[in-house]
Amino acid sequence: MYGPPQQVGGGDASLSDQWRVDAAPVAASAAADRESALVIDVAGLRMAYDGFEAVRGVDLRVRRGEIFTFLGPNGAGKTTTVEILEGHRKRTGGEVRVLGEDPQHADRRWRARVGVVLQSSRVERELTVRECLELYAGYYPKPRPVREVIKLVGLEKKAEARGAQLSGGQQRRLDVALALIGDPELVFLDEPTTGFDPSARRAAWEMIAGLRELGKTIFLTTHYMDEAEALADRIAVLNAGVIVAEGTPSTLGGRNQAAYEISFGLPDGVTVDALPFPARTLSEPGRVLIESTEVMATLHALAGWAIERGAEVGDLRVRRPALEDVYLALTEPAA
Amino acid sequence: MSDVALVAHQLRYDLLSIWRNPQSRFFTLALPVIFLVLLTSLFGNHTNHVDGVAIKNSTYYVPGICTLGIIASSFVNLVITITAQRESGVLKRRRSTPVPAWVLIASRALTAAVVSVVVVAVIVVIGRIAYGVRVPSSTIPAIVLAIIVGAACFCCLSFAVASFIRNEDAAQPMLQAIILPLYFISGIFIPKDELSGTLRDIASVFPVSHLDNALFKAFDPATTGSGIAGNDLLILAAWAVAGLLVALWRFSWSPQGA
Numbered sequence: 049m050y051g052p053p054q055q056v057g058g059g060d061a062s063l064s065d066q067w068r069v070d071a072a073p074v075a076a077s078a079a080a081d082r083e084s085a086l087v088i089d090v091a092g093l094r095m096a097y098d099g100f101e102a103v104r105g106v107d108l109r110v111r112r113g114e115i116f117t118f119l120g121p122n123g124a125g126k127t128t129t130v131e132i133l134e135g136h137r138k139r140t141g142g143e144v145r146v147l148g149e150d151p152q153h154a155d156r157r158w159r160a161r162v163g164v165v166l167q168s169s170r171v172e173r174e175l176t177v178r179e180c181l182e183l184y185a186g187y188y189p190k191p192r193p194v195r196e197v198i199k200l201v202g203l204e205k206k207a208e209a210r211g212a213q214l215s216g217g218q219q220r221r222l223d224v225a226l227a228l229i230g231d232p233e234l235v236f237l238d239e240p241t242t243g244f245d246p247s248a249r250r251a252a253w254e255m256i257a258g259l260r261e262l263g264k265t266i267f268l269t270t271h272y273m274d275e276a277e278a279l280a281d282r283i284a285v286l287n288a289g290v291i292v293a294e295g296t297p298s299t300l301g302g303r304n305q306a307a308y309e310i311s312f313g314l315p316d317g318v319t320v321d322a323l324p325f326p327a328r329t330l331s332e333p334g335r336v337l338i339e340s341t342e343v344m345a346t347l348h349a350l351a352g353w354a355i356e357r358g359a360e361v362g363d364l365r366v367r368r369p370a371l372e373d374v375y376l377a378l379t380e381p382a383a
Numbered sequence: 384m385s386d387v388a389l390v391a392h393q394l395r396y397d398l399l400s401i402w403r404n405p406q407s408r409f410f411t412l413a414l415p416v417i418f419l420v421l422l423t424s425l426f427g428n429h430t431n432h433v434d435g436v437a438i439k440n441s442t443y444y445v446p447g448i449c450t451l452g453i454i455a456s457s458f459v460n461l462v463i464t465i466t467a468q469r470e471s472g473v474l475k476r477r478r479s480t481p482v483p484a485w486v487l488i489a490s491r492a493l494t495a496a497v498v499s500v501v502v503v504a505v506i507v508v509i510g511r512i513a514y515g516v517r518v519p520s521s522t523i524p525a526i527v528l529a530i531i532v533g534a535a536c537f538c539c540l541s542f543a544v545a546s547f548i549r550n551e552d553a554a555q556p557m558l559q560a561i562i563l564p565l566y567f568i569s570g571i572f573i574p575k576d577e578l579s580g581t582l583r584d585i586a587s588v589f590p591v592s593h594l595d596n597a598l599f600k601a602f603d604p605a606t607t608g609s610g611i612a613g614n615d616l617l618i619l620a621a622w623a624v625a626g627l628l629v630a631l632w633r634f635s636w637s638p639q640g641a
Binding site for chain 2: 134135136156157159160162164166168169170172173174175179183184186187188189210223226230
């Protein structure tokens, strides 16, 4: 289900770093128009429902032009936080600035600068894709051309199809198109690829990455670690109403400093105690695991030891801790 | 786009959606026609007495079925549409855009009014052609006024009632439970003279009978003058205000969950 580790997290020049270089000039010019480089600035956000505190002091900073990814298990307070940022819910405490304004008192001008893809919204069944976009285009002062937005989300062949005739993935694309028709600066995407098949998900990622190229700031919530890894410039993990970690996909939760896992099959007749470093046996017979933060030195020593003894080290694997491992450790329910 | 132009823009798509929805077409347009044909065939088109005045059955039923048509389009269909759009996130998504809430509501109300006028026109034309029911030209303004006040009243009530319905599956049975008994005791299906005084008293509290009275007065051959039923229209307006207040207090744009 997840891509091979070297593809997603491997080198320092990860996918997200390449993207950031491309997006930089756009971000710089946008910052020049006296607008703060911080698109979202949240301090000490709190939200209580009937005595239960769903959000307990969240701080968030999202910079212009980045894809900010918000992770967390169900019930962590993600949706509540996003709804407050979108201006759909009133908070009980803390400071919130989105595009320089408090979303709680947002006016029409502010709404025209924000695009929202809700987690569960269905399309308007009786209108065609084109009609629906024309309807929404009328709401905005400076909409993008309908035809261009249809092309952006890849619905050219379905432009004349009614909402009721679209597949789940196509409906989600229309959702995204409706969020983009007003040419917003900031787009909230709440679990945009839930229920997609793998190829539709890849296509959606390309589309979202394309939005960053347009200079949009994206606030993405997702349950999929591969999605976060492929798209995010920065990630924040919310658990039980507080941010438990924040960083880039490669540094989140100290992932860049975490030990690599080196595993291999023991040469015949060698026990785990005979190895030159501490290792532990795995459930697979004859297989051992070494954890190391200095991978090259460990591999060098291992190779030297094996050559010296004329022993064969079988099926050698080096694995970096997956984002999912980091995430699961961060969101583990307190024992 | 100015806000007034925005209402017209929204109205165009709201009307298009209603027209394309087979369920809306059936319940708002076909069903009233079926009822008119059914009731006049069932009870015959002979002459009857209502409040001591001789009147043909069809002349009695045309305003009643117009009432039913107005309520079907500006109440039953509207509550179902609002509930479905709220639960499917359509309303919340629209509220995420710069469109003002009042534009969406005004367009909905106008949609209901336009459909009501069309339904009434269809019923009146069928009544004229098939049953020879005459519409006195002097009372046409009274008919239009009754349609507009009636549609506005039931529109306000729709937003109030929709706020009590949690999902669209519950909407249809709940609405029928409210509206069917009212149709029966308000003289829509059964001539008022055949109803007991108690039932008529109960009915007189609710807006259905007052909309029927207002329309009946305009169609009644015995009516002289403009045919505007001031008291009935005032009671409809009072219900409209009550509905509006409840809607302002309770109405939500976000899904309420099953």
